[in-house]
Amino acid sequence: MDVVSDAISTVRTGRPASNRVRVAGSWATRLAPYEGAGFHVVLEGACRLVPDGGEPVRLGTGDAVLLPHGTGHLIADVRADAASLARAAPFEEWRTDGPARRPASDAAHRPSSEAGAVELLCGKYRLDRSRAHPLMRELPNVVHLPNRVGSHPELRSAIDLLGGELGGRRPGAGIAVPSLLDLLLVYMIRSWMAEDDTGGWPAALGDPVTATALRALHADPAAPWTNESLAAEAGVSRPTLARRFAALVGRPPMAYLAWWRLTSAAALLRDTPDSLAAIARRVGYGTPYAFSHAFNREFGTTPGRYRERAAPPA
Template sequence: MDPLEDVLALVGATSRLSAALAAGGRWAVRFDPPTGVKFNAVRRGSCLLRVDGVPEPVPLAEGDCYLLTRPLPFTLASDPDTPPEPAAPIFWEAVDGVARAGDGDDVFLIGGAFTFTGRARALLLDALPPVVHVPAATPEAATVRWAVGEIDTELRAASPGGTLVAEHLAMVMLIRILRLHLARTGGAGWLAGLADPVVAPALRAMHAHPAQPWTVAELARVAAVSRSTLAARFREVVGRGPLEYLTGWRIELAADRIRRSDETLASVARAVGYGSESALSVAFKRTTGLSPRAYRGRADAVG
């Protein structure tokens, strides 16, 4: 299995699109912290992105896009000196799916947000910087630009099923942006492991067969390195040892099955690599702070 696919499936990533923003002249719009992972793409013109807590503004040019991975207030503006208007009233008055700021429409952005299950922060988002910027000049960003263009086309055409198509295209864009981030920076945590030639084979093996009774020696054979090399490299890149990572991943899989199904805990334990319900319970409580039964009760109460 592909670890990135596994994690995206586990965090339940879904997308929604918001009204577009057309702006011109001197303008600035202040946004409240997004509830999900916000994205915007610049279809025309240029502007500045300022995110609270991020020291430098990000200049955005035509064709650029970005992800905001933290619930931080942010501002889009024509320049650094224009006082911002709150976004909510501007977007409440959107006409035909387009909100307007300033005077004119020499700048045009489309955007939306990705939402995830509660575990997304630990599994995915904490491994990303607050802002992931994809400049249009980046050659590898061609697919992102294609997806953004198709999203724009679907929304403008208002064809049957267009919103659903646009949302699926947004998911394509998310995966491409994550790939570009990995290619540029290597990421952090398990994301960094996906780009590491020693760690990646071991990660793929654990995700392909999480219930297998892996040892460090067996994982080292998969990675074609010595046991000590794998253990040291895995800890250096991912931040914990391979078997510690495996335990965490098994617990994530177990938690997902407990939330989504009525399987017995004994069946869940076998499916994720534990020989008994009691063995799963010990590892589960050590990792999450709750027993599997308490976790199921909490999930049932919420759901």
């Protein structure tokens, strides 16, 4: 596993959900804050996104937007005024499935080719933020990825494939759609990293020394790593690794490793039936006792109690 895959997999829970919605005329809908991440892709037309406490963002055809921290927001017609925004209906009441239908509150149905029609792909990812990787925490409240010629071809392809799957009831869509939604999340985060020139984690993964060390730790967290062996893996001296790693990641290599081992263990406790002994071995602890002691020190609870609380409802 690589760092980005691990950062996503430790917080992803359950299955993503999505709706394809087509509207025209004057409209506005509100999505409440959510314990997960939301996204919108504009398949046709243009609209406006207004995040709680943030500046409006105009979205055009082919634009994608990710709200990785579940920020509440409005989606509206570009011409909607303040009064229309104040009357925005909750998304759960407003949404319509299918590419050629409109909200039930609209009496007239406009043809799909009419100017002003907007088609959206809206969705949510369920996330467990209790031990989110710092890469995920660093994402801004709104990640806007405009549709520019030649930019992010993988993201564009995923959008096209997903729109096609949701536009018709094809055999195998029950597997294809969740898989494409997972791909969409990966590509949106990749695209943000490619465009962000100020974030610490894009810089960390762009630095050859730090990136090599991170890949090694994530590939085999159970290995008996030391500062010396990790520096040798990265091809630099121990002081060079310590300086560059701490500056970009925010903590020394061995402190990051200890945190990542326990974060990985928490995900295994949540998502697998593996025994404490098996999980201890997978994350680099020699005995269940040593693992339980470190886990309790980090989380303030035992692994068994953590598993009980983290288990999904029956």
